[in-house]
Every structure is written in C-alpha cells, then in structure tokens.
Amino acid sequence: MYFPPRPFCPKCACRDVSVFAASGKATLWSYVIHHRPMPGFKPPYSIAVVQLEEGPRMMTNIVECEQTPEALQLDMPLQVTFTPVSDDISLPHFKPAEG
Amino acid sequence: MKPKSIAIVGAAETTQMGRIPDVGQSQLHCDAALNAMKDAGLKPGDIDGIATAGDSPTNLALMLGITPRWVDGTSVGGCSFMLHVRHAAAAINEGLCDTVLITHGESGRSNVGRGGMGGRGGASLAAQFEMPYGPMGPPTLFTIPVMRYLKQYGVTEEQLAMVAVVQREWAAKNPRASHKDPITVDDVLSSKMIAYPFRKLMCCLVTDGGGALILTKAERAKDFPQKPVYILGTGESVETPMVSQMEDFTSSKAFRVSGKKAFDEAGIGVGDVDHLMIYDAFAHLPLYGLEDLGFCDRGQAASFIWERNTAPGGKLPLNTNGGGLSYMHSGMYGMYALQESVRQMRGIAPAQVDGAKISVAHGVGGMFAASGTVIMTNEA
Numbered sequence: 001m002y003f004p005p006r007p008f009c010p011k012c013a014c015r016d017v018s019v020f021a022a023s024g025k026a027t028l029w030s031y032v033i034h035h036r037p038m039p040g041f042k043p044p045y046s047i048a049v050v051q052l053e054e055g056p057r058m059m060t061n062i063v064e065c066e067q068t069p070e071a072l073q074l075d076m077p078l079q080v081t082f083t084p085v086s087d088d089i090s091l092p093h094f095k096p097a098e099g
Numbered sequence: 100m101k102p103k104s105i106a107i108v109g110a111a112e113t114t115q116m117g118r119i120p121d122v123g124q125s126q127l128h129c130d131a132a133l134n135a136m137k138d139a140g141l142k143p144g145d146i147d148g149i150a151t152a153g154d155s156p157t158n159l160a161l162m163l164g165i166t167p168r169w170v171d172g173t174s175v176g177g178c179s180f181m182l183h184v185r186h187a188a189a190a191i192n193e194g195l196c197d198t199v200l201i202t203h204g205e206s207g208r209s210n211v212g213r214g215g216m217g218g219r220g221g222a223s224l225a226a227q228f229e230m231p232y233g234p235m236g237p238p239t240l241f242t243i244p245v246m247r248y249l250k251q252y253g254v255t256e257e258q259l260a261m262v263a264v265v266q267r268e269w270a271a272k273n274p275r276a277s278h279k280d281p282i283t284v285d286d287v288l289s290s291k292m293i294a295y296p297f298r299k300l301m302c303c304l305v306t307d308g309g310g311a312l313i314l315t316k317a318e319r320a321k322d323f324p325q326k327p328v329y330i331l332g333t334g335e336s337v338e339t340p341m342v343s344q345m346e347d348f349t350s351s352k353a354f355r356v357s358g359k360k361a362f363d364e365a366g367i368g369v370g371d372v373d374h375l376m377i378y379d380a381f382a383h384l385p386l387y388g389l390e391d392l393g394f395c396d397r398g399q400a401a402s403f404i405w406e407r408n409t410a411p412g413g414k415l416p417l418n419t420n421g422g423g424l425s426y427m428h429s430g431m432y433g434m435y436a437l438q439e440s441v442r443q444m445r446g447i448a449p450a451q452v453d454g455a456k457i458s459v460a461h462g463v464g465g466m467f468a469a470s471g472t473v474i475m476t477n478e479a
Contacts, residue, residue, distance in 0.1 A: 003344075004224055004227070004228050004341075004344070006126070006129065006162055007126065008129065008133055009164075010143060010161075010162065010163060010164030011143070011164055012142060012143075013133050013136055013137075013142055013143055013163075013164075015133070029247060029348065030243055030244055030245070030246045030247040030348050031243065031246055032239055032242050032243055032246070032294040032295055032296070032297065033294065033295035034233065034234075034235065034239050034293075034294045035292045035293060035294060035295070036235060036238075036293060036294070038233050038235050040233065041233040044295070045233060047232050047233060047234050047239050047240075047243065047294075048232075048243075049243055049244075049343045049348075057343060057344070058228065058343060059228060059229045059232050059234075059243075059341070059343040060232055061232050061233065069295060069296070074246060074247065074250045085231070091231050091232075
C-alpha cells in the first residue's frame, strides 16, 4: 500500500498493482494553522497531514472544526468528506469523526 | 577517469515509443528505470545513486522507492546523460555510492506532465497532492512536521523559540548580520503568528546576496594566498519532493543518510567536531539536524540548546554567523553555511571559535526534500 499513486510498487518494482477504495477513516498526524492571506482560503485555516487507517499519509485540510490548537489535537479520529471544487474535481477533506 | 574501472550492467528504453498520450513524463522516467532494473536483475533497494535531467532526482527517489547516497541533477541539455555517466564513474570510483541509475523520460510529442515534476509546477506531485490545500510556500510546508515532533518528545513552544534567541546572540557578534538586537523567548512567542506554531521570529529572513567557492587539489593549495581549508568528508541524499510523504515526521531520512556518509568518509565522530552549521530556514531545523547527525539523542536537542550548549561559550558552537534566522537568507542558504565554516577554519570569523580544527556544514534542500553535508578541516 502506498501513496501517491503510481502504476508500480516502489518497494519491489512490481507492476502488478491495483486501486481500491479506502475506508475514509484517519487520524490527525501533524498540522500548521496558516494565518496569512491566501486566495481561496479564509485564515486562519489548518493545513494538515492525516494518517489513513490503511497506513499511507496525505495532506488535507481539517474542516467542520474550530481552527485552533485546542480543537486540533494530534491523533484525533477523523472522517473523510469530499468537497467539490469544480465540475470534475472533489477534494478529500477531513472532519472530526462522530461519536 | 580510471579506464575500464566502471561498467554498464543494465540498459533499457521505455516500454512504448513514438506517441504515448496516456503516460506522463515522470512515469516515462519510472518506466525506463523499471525496465533497466529488470534488465540488470535489480530492485529499487539495490540502487544507491540516481542521476537525471528533465525531472528531479528527489521526485525519482520517492516514486521509485530509492534511498540514494549520491545524487546528480546536472541539466545542461540533451548531453546531460553523458555527463551523468562521467560523474557517476567518478562517484563510484571515489566510494560515494555503488550502483547508479540514470534516467531519461520526455513527453516531447504528447506534452503530458512536462514542466518540473520535482518542483511545484502544474504537473508536479506537489501541485496535485499538496497545493490544493492552501500551503503558501515554506512557512506552511517546512513547518508541518513539527507538531508531531513536539508531541512525541514533549518539547514546548518556548524551547522552539529558544533556537531563535540563541542564534540572535551569535548574530550580535557579526557586523554583517541583518538583525543584531537581542531577543527573548517572549519576544519570539509574541511576534506575528505566521503558521501556528511558527511565529515570525522562528522563520528565516528574506534577503539578497550570494557566495562562491573555488576548489582545487590539496597539493596545489600551498600555491594560493589564503590558508587552505581541506574537505574531510561529504554526504548527500534526497527523500521526497512532498513534505507530507516524509517517512518520519520527527527525523529526516535525507539528513541521516547524508550525515552518516560524511562522518564515515571523514573517519570522525561527533565528539571531534569543533564548529557546526545546520541550515536553519526555520527554528526546528537545528533540532532535527542535531539529532539526525548524532550530536543529540532523539528528542534531546531542544534541551541541549535551552541549556546553552550551542550558544556563545557553549561546547558546540552552532550557526555562529547568526544563521538564516538572523544573519541572512536569500533563498538557498547552504552557500552561507559553507562560507561561515570556511571562515571558522581560516580563523577569521567575526565570532571565531578558538582553536577550531573541524567544522561541519549541514544543509537542507526543499522542505526536508534533500540534504548535503560537508566536513572541513584546517589541518593538512
């Protein structure tokens, strides 16, 4: 299992690989809270790396959550939520897991 | 070049040729590399040197799963690969690495994924998998791993701030430093918030400047007017063009590989080092550097700095020019770290370390993407 995607395995160079749907569950691995202006974003906003339940880590934003160090605790459980940004593209964002 | 000392043992082209509209340029590099490794009967773990033009060696290292000890991104046009062969031969003969992979891939007709895979251009991994989340350059990317480091080792924001405080003390001794006025931990923590937990005084300066070095054989050095500074050991590596894909957020693999190679080549241990430069684009870099080079145990670097071991009068003078945080930082600061090591070895630094005989200059490239280490001495 690896990320980012490529049509071969970076461990063994084998080309016999396939794509599967991940669970969408993750935990908060690390982040910053950006306080400077950025087109398309409303500061302060988190730029985070999450660890997927399946193992790989990826960059994302933590949404539906206060953008403070108190609200953003490392290792907190998260759930994916897809945010449409164009007709063709939805971004995987993560929000605090319920319950 | 020593004749017949080096052999080519794997060679292959891409699986398809001609018009390939469904394969991007980076994958053309990888496809050719996979075919060449198969031709040679090798796996990615068997390769310890990479050279390429038209793509970034850092990108190749991540995508192909290679941990290189030698990297060449020389890009001077279509003959770059001839230069790579020559540089690789010298590197293997010198013991810098054992097995080098040289790749080419170019979507010259279909124009798919061209333009700086290793950079932040439109086709790059970063553009696809990091830029959509709103990072604005190094202050928001280089800094991302540090919350994991702080939690893992129980290090405080005050300790992180102390890195900047101590470096300002060194800068105060340097007439050429951009900022020389003393600062406190409170000053750092109350400076403008950039990207939590990083305040402005934890981030490097943005200045203009430059530097240059001239090297020749040691035996010729006596013919020159200045006191010679000898290269004792060197190391290099690359890990990932995306900080989000660092293997360990509390340690840089590129730092560890580069540092170990340099110390092994030099035949010295950390206890032999009189003076140290660690590229400090941000306040956490010296923490990672001190630990990854072996000067401190895991999680101990912040206390080491807090206890003034790296400050003026301490046992390990670190970033004695004031560093990127207070001296200057034009964007590619590694040159200034080297310049300060040379000054210290010549005995002419503004904050001269008395009797210093061995200096280590350790650099970072990109956001923990790459690393280079140079160990110098003034003893022939």
